Amino acid sequence: MKVLVAVKRVVDYNVKVRPKSDNSDVDLANVKMSINPFCEIAVEEAVRLKEKGVASEIVVATVGQQQAQEQLRTAMALGADRGLLVSTEGDLEPLAIAKCLKALIDREQPDLIIMGKQAIDGDNNQTGQMLAALADLPQATFASEVSIEDGKAMVTREVDGGLQTLALNLPAIVTTDLRLNEPRYASLPNIMKAKKKPLDTVTPDELGVDTAPRVTLLGVEPPAQRQAGIMVEDVAQLVDKLKNEAKVIS
């Protein structure tokens, strides 16, 4: 079984992003970039399927600028077999990314597509669902457990209030939630080996994808700041404040 994993290069999880001084966009000058945490979970899940003998080949793809090759190499160091970069000038919107990935599905014909549920930059949570629509494939978003049984993907999903399990015909699209797995660290020998794995580049034009943006960013602003309140001495004072000052408990 062939697995396609889509990943995204994003600002590192630990960076606190701020608006530029003119509020035109966020300030990303010289910040650390990493593979999106949910995408890392997607790579790990594919590698585990390969280790179990379920998957035979893992192709990792990304849509982004040349530097995103770094994240493809990271994924290959974790266990992906080869990389595909859809090379773009700037950042694309989820719909355009989904169209590029749809073109890759047509070329690669994977049996399973795994991707993160959302990227921690735009927090859109859209690309997997859009890809499923464009490719006319079943989807299981927010996965906390994936297994392949009798030619179907059995996926447990994290939904409001609990868990839901779906059975999807293959090929299918799965997006990962936090508890699906805990990604491994790449070993130094594997990082070295990853440098020799094949990495191909295509452009949206070559894939026949129109990437014209639909949404314009008019500006950004910091969120309303909360003022720190007061420190209370003990529980009795806290309860008194909540009852008599804030009046939120009775």
Added chain:
Amino acid sequence: MSVLVSAEHDNGQLNVATLSSVAAAQAIGGDIDLLVAGESCQAVAEQAANIPGISKVIVADNAAYGKFLAENIAPLIAELGGNYSHILATATTTGKNIMPRVAALLDVQAISDISAVISEDTFKRPIYAGNVIATVQSADKIKVLTVRGTAFDAAAAEGGSATIEPLASVHNTETSAFVSEEMAESDRPELTAAGIVISGGRGMGNGENFEMLYNVADKLGAAVGASRAAVDAGFVPNDMQVGQTGKIVAPDLYVAVGISGAIQHLAGMKDSKIIVAINKDEEAPIFSVADYGLVADLFSAVPELDSSL
């Protein structure tokens, strides 16, 4: 303008989260119709018809929609939505699952998790875990939006009398099937709807210690949440997670216990009206957003809080 709101429900009861989308639709303006897609969901349609300001409630009642599978509901909404200028759903796990699929079927770039309506085509939404609020303008003919529930005060639920229209259209792809579900049984209110939320972090130490929070919650009629650190450590299930990648809450009172206050957690609760932090580390960032901070060992403070309520 005309707005279609996709109602969220369990085939018996309208989910109050829907009222936030109705409020956002009212802010956009124009006629508002509500879609109730489900199985044996007539009772939901009747509740929906009571919402003031709704023109009509469209009911697609079929077994194919009973489990709200995106593969079946998305083409239904896309088919119907072609006649509207805006299509809205609240950003619950159901809304987030279905709406981007609807948008792609309509060749529209969806806008997720809007927190304010500026005009019919311009919206605000949080990005980067809420560290930045973006103002975005859509050039698409149809706007497909999910609505951040905590950012809009729920519209009124009673007093309207919309007409109810059945819709016979059936989409059943049969490529995905519902197998089972395991819903957390709890007498406590739902996290996103609770007036009071008490959350525990890594400082709780283990899952058993959450009992202390459940005891306090039951006295206050509160829901219990957790930080990602507590979920990652396996103390509690992920559906209790409050934060960027979990639930977004904005109760009247939020009590953070043993939570340091990572930006990803703050993203999920900083719009709460009153925030209380209990942490033994006086340098914890959570204190910078707390209205009332208590530097104390939670293992003595929480039982004391419990006994003083």
